[in-house]
Amino acid sequence: MNQLPRNISSLEVAEMVGREHRSVMRDIRTINYHLGGEHKTVQSYFIESTYTNAQNKELPCFLLTKKGCELYGTRMTGEKGTQFAVKYIERFNAMEQHINQQVPTDPVELALQTSLKNYQDIKGIKEEVSFLKDSMRIDxxxxxxxxxxxxxxxxxxxxxxxxxxxxxxxxxxxxxxxxxxxxxxxxxxxxxxxxxxxxxxxxxxxxxxxxxxxxxxxxxxxxxxxxxxxx
Structure with a gap:
């Protein structure tokens, strides 16, 4: 069975929101600047990567985690924002369904995976709350x-x-x-x-x-x- 990627590339995001890829890249770099450039925090939202274009040239891109998509979505309002939210939610739901189909039958392994997931979820929530406190716009x-x-x-x-x-x-x-x-x-x-x-x-x-x-x-x-x- 083909493995679905766990993140969405900035190329896909550009297609989803109907913008040029360079504009999406510029938006993400601006958000990263607002994040303070802290590698660990940035990586939980946007992961630096590359892709090969039609001319076989390697170019930069970003991989967006689910949190990254949610954060990027806050920059858009109205119809475009709603359409993007629907697309990335459906995409990540498809990823989760695919992962759920690979659930192990061994109870020890299952317990370990559940504990790890709970730990990661709690850690992610704490990081997100901390980020929101620092990055939300002035009142x-x-x-x-x-x-x-x-x-x-x-x-x-x-x-x-x-x-x-x-x-x-x-x-x-x-x-x-x-x-x-x-x-x-x-x-x-x-x-x-x-x-x-x-x-x-x-x-x-x-x-x-x-x-x-x-x-x-x-x-x-x-x-x-x-x-x-x-x-």
């Missing part, structure tokens, strides 16, 4: 605090609400701040910051400054306002 109060801090920082850099720089450049400076924030923390949206990195987010905004070009534009706008007052 509403933390999001509000970051937005307010960002607003105060932009006002400080522009010279306040009444400045000409605020009138002309506020939208551009806000976009720059949150764009830099997303790039630094590798986020699709600025408020997707993991809860465990909230203090890092606060520190980033605290020390953030506009780049040289933007700083020159701000300075020029406020100088223009001073000239007008003198006139």
């Amino acid at each position: 509403g109060r933390q999001e509000y605090a970051l937005k307010e801090q960002g607003k105060a920082k932009v006002l400080q850099e522009l010279g306040g609400y009444g400045s000409l720089a605020y009138e002309k450049l506020s939208r551009k400076v806000f976009a720059k701040l949150w764009g830099d924030f997303k790039r630094h923390f590798i986020l699709p949206r600025s408020m997707d910051l993991p809860k465990a990195r909230f203090n890092e987010g606060v520190k980033f905004i605290e020390i953030w400054r506009p780049d040289t070009t933007l700083a020159i534009d701000i300075q020029a706008a406020n100088k223009q306002a001073q000239f007008k007052l003198v006139e």
Whole structure:
């Protein structure tokens, strides 16, 4: 009887969700970054592997465990998220049925396998709870605090609400701040910051400054306002 694989490859996931494989790989690498790069934790969700393409070239991919599929599924909402959940659930159910057909008849071996499975299940639950505590996104109060801090920082850099720089450049400076924030923390949206990195987010905004070009534009706008007052 052919043995079913115990994990799902990122190639299969790409086909399931209707995305390019490189996009799925990028998503998984981002999640791994949020996991903190700890090998043991990452391996319980995503396992680095390779595959051979049509040109006989070996390329990187990931193998997703059941937990990895569940975690990846949290990035999708609506119809696509539901369809992916159904597909990976059916796939893992098929794997489990196949494994169950191979159950040993020896009572000692069966008892050992049952004990091992219970141990692995308990260990997996503990790891998952620990991961969720660290990787779930910031809550509403933390999001509000970051937005307010960002607003105060932009006002400080522009010279306040009444400045000409605020009138002309506020939208551009806000976009720059949150764009830099997303790039630094590798986020699709600025408020997707993991809860465990909230203090890092606060520190980033605290020390953030506009780049040289933007700083020159701000300075020029406020100088223009001073000239007008003198006139």
